[in-house]
Amino acid sequence: MNTLNTIKESKIIAIIRNANPDDILPITKTLYNAGIRAIEVTMNSPKALESIELLSTEMKDKVIVGAGTVLDSETARLAILSGASFILSPTVNKETIKMTKRYGAVSIPGALSPTEILEAYEYGGDIIKVFPTTTMGPAYIKDLQGPLPHIPLLPTGGVDLSNVDDFMKAGAVGVGLGSALVNTKLETNEQYYQNLENTAQQFHDIVHLKKGRA
Numbered sequence: 001m002n003t004l005n006t007i008k009e010s011k012i013i014a015i016i017r018n019a020n021p022d023d024i025l026p027i028t029k030t031l032y033n034a035g036i037r038a039i040e041v042t043m044n045s046p047k048a049l050e051s052i053e054l055l056s057t058e059m060k061d062k063v064i065v066g067a068g069t070v071l072d073s074e075t076a077r078l079a080i081l082s083g084a085s086f087i088l089s090p091t092v093n094k095e096t097i098k099m100t101k102r103y104g105a106v107s108i109p110g111a112l113s114p115t116e117i118l119e120a121y122e123y124g125g126d127i128i129k130v131f132p133t134t135t136m137g138p139a140y141i142k143d144l145q146g147p148l149p150h151i152p153l154l155p156t157g158g159v160d161l162s163n164v165d166d167f168m169k170a171g172a173v174g175v176g177l178g179s180a181l182v183n184t185k186l187e188t189n190e191q192y193y194q195n196l197e198n199t200a201q202q203f204h205d206i207v208h209l210k211k212g213r214a
Helices: 003-010 021-033 048-058 073-081 094-102 114-122 138-145 164-169 190-207
Strands: 012-016 038-042 064-068 086-088 106-108 128-130 153-155 175-177
Touching (some): 003 064, 012 190, 021 038, 021 048, 038 048, 038 086, 048 073, 094 106, 114 128, 138 153, 153 175, 164 175, 164 190
Parallel strands (some): 086 106, 128 153
């Protein structure tokens, strides 16, 4: 699977943060059933590297697996060696981007201001995670499209079912979805997985123009 193309075609990166390692695989299988093809395991989660290795092995050719909350180049290297094909960061770190590209993985650094976004892209970022967008909203993505139309933007933080359509209409290449999709604070049981699949399907349908968008 081509990682960059898969992200752009899937339009959704599901962020799994602080999940019980035993739940990582069933959560990912549930997301896959709803059409989600890009999974991010944050590095501040328990047994993050082991989880990345598990998913990249068990879900090979079904989903692409990335590492999130990557703050330095060595963490990026370890994640890639464990099977991560894309690296996300909350900030712009030139060495992390360079290491990611050196190993042939997709780099998605996080930035907020136009200056940061341009720097991240010029350093080699393939897609720029606009983070956090909780207070900025979809209008900010639209504003950025004026001076920076050539840079693919992935709003993350504050994206939910009520506004994901607006973010896509504003010009986002996709969205990063955390607790609005995968809430790891809830008990995992049959009802949890049913709700997860339903929510993932709603997000999938909206971003792929199946519901709610003209």
